[in-house]
Amino acid sequence: MLSNIRVVLVGTTHSGNIGSVARAMKTMGLSSLYLAEPQVTPDGQSIALAAGASDILKDAVTVESMEEAIKDCSLVIATSARSRTLEWPVLEPREAAKKLVEQSEHGKVAIVFGRERNGLSNEELQMCHYHLAIPANSEYSSLNLAQAVQIVCYETRMAYLDAQGGETHAEDAAVEYPSVEDQERFYEHLHSTLLNTGFIIKNHPGHIMQKLRRLFSKARIEAPEMNILRGILTSVDKAVDKNKIE
Numbered sequence: 001m002l003s004n005i006r007v008v009l010v011g012t013t014h015s016g017n018i019g020s021v022a023r024a025m026k027t028m029g030l031s032s033l034y035l036a037e038p039q040v041t042p043d044g045q046s047i048a049l050a051a052g053a054s055d056i057l058k059d060a061v062t063v064e065s066m067e068e069a070i071k072d073c074s075l076v077i078a079t080s081a082r083s084r085t086l087e088w089p090v091l092e093p094r095e096a097a098k099k100l101v102e103q104s105e106h107g108k109v110a111i112v113f114g115r116e117r118n119g120l121s122n123e124e125l126q127m128c129h130y131h132l133a134i135p136a137n138s139e140y141s142s143l144n145l146a147q148a149v150q151i152v153c154y155e156t157r158m159a160y161l162d163a164q165g166g167e168t169h170a171e172d173a174a175v176e177y178p179s180v181e182d183q184e185r186f187y188e189h190l191h192s193t194l195l196n197t198g199f200i201i202k203n204h205p206g207h208i209m210q211k212l213r214r215l216f217s218k219a220r221i222e223a224p225e226m227n228i229l230r231g232i233l234t235s236v237d238k239a240v241d242k243n244k245i246e
Contacts, residue, residue, distance in 0.1 A: 002160055004104040006032040007149060008069045010124065011115040015040040019049030019057065020146030021113075026053035028153035029160070033060040034110075036069040066112065066124050071181035075099060075109040078120055078128035079148060088131045089218055096132045097155035101163050103177070111152055116145055126213050127180060129220065176223040186226055187213065193233045196240045 007025055012018055012035060019042065022033060033056050042057045050057055063069045070076045077096050091099070096111070103109045112128065114120035125131060134151055136143060143151075178186070191209055194200040200208055221229070 001101060001104045001163070002029045002156075003031060004108050005030055005100055005156060006034055006069075006073065006108060006110040007153070008034045008036055008066065008110050008112040009038070009145070010036045010066050010069075010112060010120060011039060012145070013039045013116055015043045015046045016049045017116065017145045018042050018060075019046035019051075019053075021149045022046070022050040022053040022056040022060075024146050024150035024153055026050075026056055027150075028157040030153055030156065031056055031059070033057075034069040035060055035062045036066045037064055038062060066120075067127065067180070067184070070110045070112065070127065071184075072179050073108045073110045074106070074177040074179055075103040076112060076128040076180055077110070077130045077132050078112045078125050079114065079152070080119055080125060080131045080133065088125065088214055089129070090131045090133055093132060093134055093152050093155040094159070096130065097152065097159040099130070100156055101159040106176070107179075111156075113145060113149060126210060127184070129217050178221070178223045178226045182223070182226065186230060189230060189233050193236050193240075196237065 007021065007030060009018065009021060018035065018038070018040070025031065025033060041062075042060065046057055047054050061069075077091065077100065100109050100111060111132070112120065112124075114124070132152070134141075134143060134148060187209065190212065191200070194208070195202060200206075
């Protein structure tokens with residue numbers, strides 16, 4: 001289960017942070033580290049701060065974008081400390097950890113951490129199913145990257161240990177969720193169909209797609225349900241094309 005839980009760092013600018021994150025992960029039994037569009041590569045400082053977790057650095061996967069890092073995951077949770085104009089389902093670390101562990105029984109999942117200075121962009125956050133906020137002291141909520149990773153990894157390990165000694169979730173075992181890659185294909189299809197029907201005006205799109213992404217994130221659509229929705233969109237596309245011909 002823990003091997004299916006992926007820690008994704010986006011746009012990391014300090015090599016020492018990569019090493020500190022590797023150490024935080026290994027102390028809690030996590031081993032899958034992805035570096036998305038990193039501004040630096042692991043170096044001597046990374047190895048020094050990893051303090052024995054250099055194997056995680058060695059096996060870390062480097063990709064060009066966050067989208068590539070999470071495309072095969074069926075659950076993605078993004079850390080975010082900033083309030084947003086568009087609200088998204090928000091979890092605290094303990095809730096997030098429980099979901100990560102439950103879903104990791106059936107496939108790859110990811111917890112995403114943004115850039116040291118400005119976190120994740122709105123577009124990146126909208127690719128995720130949930131956002132995670134650490135309830136730190138409101139008068140001094142400053143956490144560095146490795147500290148944030150350590151908190152989430154600790155809660156994940158506790159959720160994992162609870163799951164090992166607790167009851168299995170039979171209702172979750174039968175649930176299949178779409179990967180992020182399949183999810184993005186659905187959103188592309190939805191956007192295309194809404195353009196064809198005139199529901200979205202190309203030069204004035206507004207925030208319709210953002211709100212629809214939030215709607216489906218809240219609903220947590222399962223893979224068979226998404227297939228049904230894709231089928232509905234295809235039938236709409238055919239009807240629109242037929243009317244255009246006639």
